[in-house]
Amino acid sequence: MILRDRQNRIIRALRADGAASVQELADALAVSPATIRRDLEMLDRNGELVRTWGGAVLPPRATAQEDTDPDEAVETPFEQAGDLDLKRRMAEAAAAMVTDGQVVILDIGTTTPQIAELLRGRDITVITTNLAVFDVLRDDEAVRLVLLGGVVRRNYRTLVGSLAEAALEQVSADLLFLSCTGVRANGHVVDNMAVEAPIKQSMIAAADRVVLLASETKFPGSGALRLCSLTDVDTLITTTGAPDETLAHSRNAGGEVVIT
Numbered sequence: 001m002i003l004r005d006r007q008n009r010i011i012r013a014l015r016a017d018g019a020a021s022v023q024e025l026a027d028a029l030a031v032s033p034a035t036i037r038r039d040l041e042m043l044d045r046n047g048e049l050v051r052t053w054g055g056a057v058l059p060p061r062a063t064a065q066e067d068t069d070p071d072e073a074v075e076t077p078f079e080q081a082g083d084l085d086l087k088r089r090m091a092e093a094a095a096a097m098v099t100d101g102q103v104v105i106l107d108i109g110t111t112t113p114q115i116a117e118l119l120r121g122r123d124i125t126v127i128t129t130n131l132a133v134f135d136v137l138r139d140d141e142a143v144r145l146v147l148l149g150g151v152v153r154r155n156y157r158t159l160v161g162s163l164a165e166a167a168l169e170q171v172s173a174d175l176l177f178l179s180c181t182g183v184r185a186n187g188h189v190v191d192n193m194a195v196e197a198p199i200k201q202s203m204i205a206a207a208d209r210v211v212l213l214a215s216e217t218k219f220p221g222s223g224a225l226r227l228c229s230l231t232d233v234d235t236l237i238t239t240t241g242a243p244d245e246t247l248a249h250s251r252n253a254g255g256e257v258v259i260t
Contacts, residue, residue, distance in 0.1 A: 006031065007039050007048075014049055014058050021055035045151065045161055050194060086215040086239045087111040089260035093237050094177050094211060095119055102174040105203050106133045108158045108196060109179035111213050119143065127171060129164050129199060131157040153195070160195045168202035176207035178233075182221025183214050187230040187249030192223035200227050209234045216241030230255065 006029055013020050013028065022040070026033045044051040049058060091111055095118035098104055103125040106112040112128070116136040119126065125144040126137055131152070137145045148167045150159030178200060182190045189212060191197050204210055204227070212233045214221075219242050230236065230246070231253035238247070239260055247257050 003039075006035075007043055010036070010039055010043065010056075011048060014056060019052070019055060019057040024055070045195065083215055083217055086217070086260075087114055089239065090213050090215060090237045091115045091118060093258050093260050094213065097211065097235070098122065098124060098175065100124060103127065103172070105171070105173045105176040105207055106130055107177060107179045107200060107203060107213075108156060109213070111179065112177055115177055127173060129159040131159070150199075156193075156196075158196065160199060164199050165202050168199070168206050171206040173207040174209060176203050176210050178203065178210055178212050178227070180212065180214055180218060180221070180227060181223040183212075183219050183230065183246060185220060185243070185246055187246065189214075189227045189229060189233070190221070190223035191225045191227055194225060197225040197227060204228055204232070211235040211237060213237050214242070215239045219243055219246055 009029060010020075010025055013025060022033045022036045025036045029036070040049065040051050040056045043049045044056070049056045087110060091114035094111075094115045098119060100123040104119070104127070106116060106126055106128040108130045110132075112130055113132040113136050116126065116133045120137065120140050121142045123142060125146065126133065127146040127148065128134060129148045129150060134145065134147050137143050148159055148164045150164035151161040152158075153160055178189075180189050181192045184190060191200060210228070210233050212230075212235070214236065216239045219238075230249040233250055233255055235256040235258060236247065236250045237258045237260065242259070250257050
């Protein structure tokens, strides 16, 4: 059985049962547990499943689908929440921080493409793993656009993996506009996507100034993977419903808080 056929069958098994152990998959596919472990690690890096102790599960936002070829399946896109006005306000505040000549990293998410729209025609460099940002700026001759390499996650329209992380080691940026899935009451900035977290952390390391985009809906939000703390954020852009006691972590550390 060739590699991709075997991995397709692993995905089908998870869609049918929600989870599976290494031994169960090895027995079903008549291969060694070591082979299954390598497959699971590869599929986890690609964002197609989440590796667990002794097995794997589907990603949290994956939806059950019919038993079709995973290569032909349509993945679930970003949820389009009803806070478009909040995102637009944050995008406007973010774009106003950018000055000509700067190098800007735009993270994944649905707010950063709106920032990209507002940066069209500017004499800046934009670096991103966000394919939606790429689509906004791909024909803009004024913006120098750098698309980092990596594996395409079609459901989130991003590039992930070791190629993206390695590329970020060569980057020195003025600004990072960072997204997250939650901000805890203790000031921890978290995310719920294991495959994206290392890239976000590499982006933080590559930027002189970190600007966190977190609307009121992200307090506390969700996620268990810690990206950084509000004390590590230079500027927090949020909206009027964010809790003052959490925002105090940023203010007390000398960070700027912009409420839109």
